[in-house]
Amino acid sequence: MTTLRELGELGLLERLLPHLSAAGGDVLIAAGEDDTAAWRERDGSVTVATCDSFIEGVHFDLDWMPPDVAGWRACALSLADLAAKAAQPAYGLVALAAPASTEASVVEGVYAGLAACAREYGLRLLGGDTTATPGPLAISVFALGRATWEPLPRFAVEPGWTLGLTGPLGGEALALAERRPTRPRPRFGELAPGCVCGDVSDGLLRELVKFRTVAGVGARIESARVPVARGASLEQALTGGEEVELLCAWPGGPRPLTVIGAFTDDGRILVDGEEREGGYEHFG
């Protein structure tokens, strides 16, 4: 008998993949290849879909975070997956589970925050589901976007591709340590065709492990080139998650991104030449 804690998120994903649909035909990106799915519509356009869950006590703490900030964050961190695929937000649904004893004003606050973020980025929230739970408050955001160019999944990267970031990391880890509510702003409009990108939702090093898992690549990065948010430590920048900044890879040539290293063919994750792993393990 193996528990999820023993298996880890990536181990679990490996066991679940046989049950999910693969890419092919109109499906461009399917399960396990990325944090998003993508398919071609009949008119030739490409739709990108993502869902993310945010759970009180795991992803946010209403003891110090106002409900509308929790709502904003749930929306923004979901939209970051669309931003990573250069997809313009279109339609969204929200599934909310809350204990019956929850103050209605808390749930209203969460929706006000969700709605403020959705409006800001053009996502129309068209409904969803509310249900009672004996567990903590949970927000699941489903979002669809229209890709402005054909998105590539993580497994498309190759050894030698350059690695870059859209902005500084570690700010969210610092804010969490200081119990300081923040409203992250997803990075739309920063990418160009041919980039393979993902948001740094589980920490920079963890994102590199995900690339290794699906594409077999290693990576070497230079810590001195990693942009660090003001006040944050290098360690927070390397391992802190819940970031809307995007980690991108491309086959070479200049891009308006901060270059931090490159993918390699040896399967190791190297920081300044030393092997490292880290980042957020969901079932740890």
Add this chain to the structure above:
Amino acid sequence: MTTLRELGELGLLERLLPHLSAAGGDVLIAAGEDDTAAWRERDGSVTVATCDSFIEGVHFDLDWMPPDVAGWRACALSLADLAAKAAQPAYGLVALAAPASTEASVVEGVYAGLAACAREYGLRLLGGDTTATPGPLAISVFALGRATWEPLPRFAVEPGWTLGLTGPLGGEALALAERRPTRPRPRFGELAPGCVCGDVSDGLLRELVKFRTVAGVGARIESARVPVARGASLEQALTGGEEVELLCAWPGGPRPLTVIGAFTDDGRILVDGEEREGGYEHFG
């Protein structure tokens, strides 16, 4: 201070609606108008979207229900929302939250059940999200379908419209009472243009209340005409939820459905002339 229990699901929905997008333009059905959302694509076709959450201890009990049955049910009861809009299942995402101590085989079982149901009805599960939770296991299914004709929201109904069912009710309430696992089969292909339908997810009487809330109509039904599943009681048929059978309304004329009554203009829910309410209150 008001809790969700005091407010109830429909009261909560009323407070959340101002934060959500309304219908108009390409959006045909939006928040609060139905259990689904629908919009027109650029090629003129209509997409229907739904999401539903299923929580251990609320919607299923793994003490007696095999995990694959829980997974099937989560998928089937979500697809029933697409069936109610005559939408052919297309793409799906699943957000799963589970305690780190969960046996991996339980989660695998849930996905095997989800996948079996998805395959059966042509829904391609393209991924989603897994996360740890300190609460119970929770499955949120997000499904998109392609409508075969333009779907109508609940508020389109009018007094005088006929009310009918696609099949017998109460079987799920009976099975729950007997702790007997069932794999409900959503009712695709039973509807015709002009019908306004919804699955009986929270009980027949509760579904009538939902119509009243958005369309201002009352309803009268004759209990002798309500088809009751073998072994179930009339009360189970009137108030039992988690049914994939569809409650439909149309302006008159013959349909291949079992007629049980009609909408009225007085706002009351009448069974054999007696005022009644009931069904499942999520935050009760």
